[in-house]
Amino acid sequence: MVPALHFRYEHTAHHTHTNLIGQDSELIPMPATFPAYFWYLSGLPYWASNGLGILRRSIGKLTGEEIGFIPTAWRRRVIWESRVLLVLYAAAGLAIATGAYALLFYWVIPLLLGQPVMRFIRMTEHVGCAHERDPARNTRSTRVAWPWQFLAWNMNFHGEHHLSPLVPFHALPALNRLLQGQIPVRKGYIGGHREIWGSLRSGKGPVC
Structure with missing residues (x-):
């Protein structure tokens, strides 16, 4: 669910400004409480952030942070990337709703189950x-x-x-x-x- 082109520039910014507040585009804040810690591990904030990000970019809106790390010449392509992904995800959702359960069992469910493991690993890197x-x-x-x-x-x-x-x-x-x-x-x-x-x-x- 990570748009490749957007990720390229986002991750470049992460490497350029690793763990610097206000500059690292992938910074994971230190949880303030244990409930916040487990909430992040659930993966739900990740899905919400990425899903809303794709929706927002698909209507042509970039955040100030994104404008900072995406070169001007590539911003239009990043927007179109989100639009294409939105269509593909909508098609996948429709396919699942009409009986293509292989997508559900071999793509969606593994993603949902794997994301907490990924969050567990990702937290150890910089948090x-x-x-x-x-x-x-x-x-x-x-x-x-x-x-x-x-x-x-x-x-x-x-x-x-x-x-x-x-x-x-x-x-x-x-x-x-x-x-x-x-x-x-x-x-x-x-x-x-x-x-x-x-x-x-x-x-x-x-x-x-």
Whole structure:
């Protein structure tokens, strides 16, 4: 449900201004409470934000933030991308309503079930980290079992990815070894969430 062209520029802004308030287009705010933490993990805010974003752009409206990271020459294409996606999603919804249940069971339901897992992983990357430009402070890397690492395309080495975004995914473990601890590595995704939980309990600032 992420428009590819829009994502290209949004994610570029994320890498340019990682975890900087008001500049990082993908910044996930530190939840103020545990209910807010679990609300984000549900994936519902993600679906609402993306769905409303597609609708808004389909009628030609870009936010100030989007105007900031989408080059002028590409804004019209981003708007048309949303319009095309809106038509495709409407067609998919109609197909499901008229009996194309394969779309429901092999696309919609996996998306809904997978998104909380994705949110769980995404939160460990930057939430609760410092709002500054140092990748060792604004991003977490995590040490995970090889099946997770394989499925994540080595993106558990997220600090390394942000330090050198042009390094291909398969070379991130080697970059981690080369840096010899310059990017702190947490123990597992649970380790990252423990830091977030601790910050929620204490009300203290960044823990990265």
